[in-house]
Amino acid sequence: xxxxxxxxxxxxxxVEDPVPRELPVEPAEQPAxxxxxxxxxxxERVAAP
Amino acid sequence: MSAAxxxxxxxxxxxxWLVVREDEGFRLRxxxxxxxxxxxxxxxxxxxxxxxxxxxxxxxxxxxPAGGCRCGIYAARDPKEAACYLDGRSWADSLSVHRVIGxxxxxxxxxxxxxxxxxSLAYPRMIYVPATRAPLWLKAERAEEVALGLTDYxxxxxxxxxxxxxxxxxxAALGTEATRG
Numbered sequence: 482x483x484x485x486x487x488x489x490x491x492x493x494x495x496v497e498d499p500v501p502r503e504l505p506v507e508p509a510e511q512p513a514x515x516x517x518x519x520x521x522x523x524x525e526r527v528a529a530p
Numbered sequence: 531m532s533a534a535x536x537x538x539x540x541x542x543x544x545x546x547w548l549v550v551r552e553d554e555g556f557r558l559r560x561x562x563x564x565x566x567x568x569x570x571x572x573x574x575x576x577x578x579x580x581x582x583x584x585x586x587x588x589x590x591x592x593x594x595p596a597g598g599c600r601c602g603i604y605a606a607r608d609p610k611e612a613a614c615y616l617d618g619r620s621w622a623d624s625l626s627v628h629r630v631i632g633x634x635x636x637x638x639x640x641x642x643x644x645x646x647x648x649x650s651l652a653y654p655r656m657i658y659v660p661a662t663r664a665p666l667w668l669k670a671e672r673a674e675e676v677a678l679g680l681t682d683y684x685x686x687x688x689x690x691x692x693x694x695x696x697x698x699x700x701x702a703a704l705g706t707e708a709t710r711g
Contacts, residue, residue: 485644494535499635501684
């Protein structure tokens with residue numbers, strides 16, 4: 482394409498990205514799991530007095 | 531620390547593209563050099579002048595675009611300059627199914643010229659698909675199908691019905707589109 486002679490050089494850093502980029506896919510929501518400290522544990526059997 | 535940029539808005543100019551049918555769908559390619567434009571990714575300029583020059587006229591390797599070279603991604607101020615490329619032969623006539631015109635954003639390093647710009651980074655901003663094609667490129671694909679396929683670029687795509695494939699009539703139709711918008 483004929484665009485003529487160079488006149489000046491400059492830098493452009495757009496504030497808004499000119500490329501409509503693919504949004505990162507969010508991971509499917511997992512059901513909340515209790516932390517190990519909160520997990521129910523079997524009651525400990527103790528010998529009857 | 532990098533220096534502050536001179537501008538914070540991309541430069542917007544006009545250019546034309548080939549449309550090629552690939553496995554993924556319709557894709558844009560540069561008309562003069564073999565440069566594919568991928569959806570959702572900017573095109574990064576490379577200097578072919580340096581690579582293809584004869585040894586005695588070889589320019590030193592440089593970051594494109596350089597003021598003293600002709601490299602960079604081109605855009606014209608006037609759509610007439612770009613519309614000239616809707617006509618004529620290209621390296622990829624056998625591959626292309628259509629030619630389109632539109633605006634392009636340029637950023638990064640930009641060389642301003644008397645009638646346009648050469649940039650280091652580019653992405654289409656608006657694509658106009660001529661509804662009528664010159665006989666040379668007539669293939670099975672309909673312009674509507676091409677327009678729909680180019681929406682992969684996620685920029686506005688419009689069918690340009692000028693009633694003709696002649697560049698000057700397409701430019702006149704572009705003016706009508708602009709006033710309508």
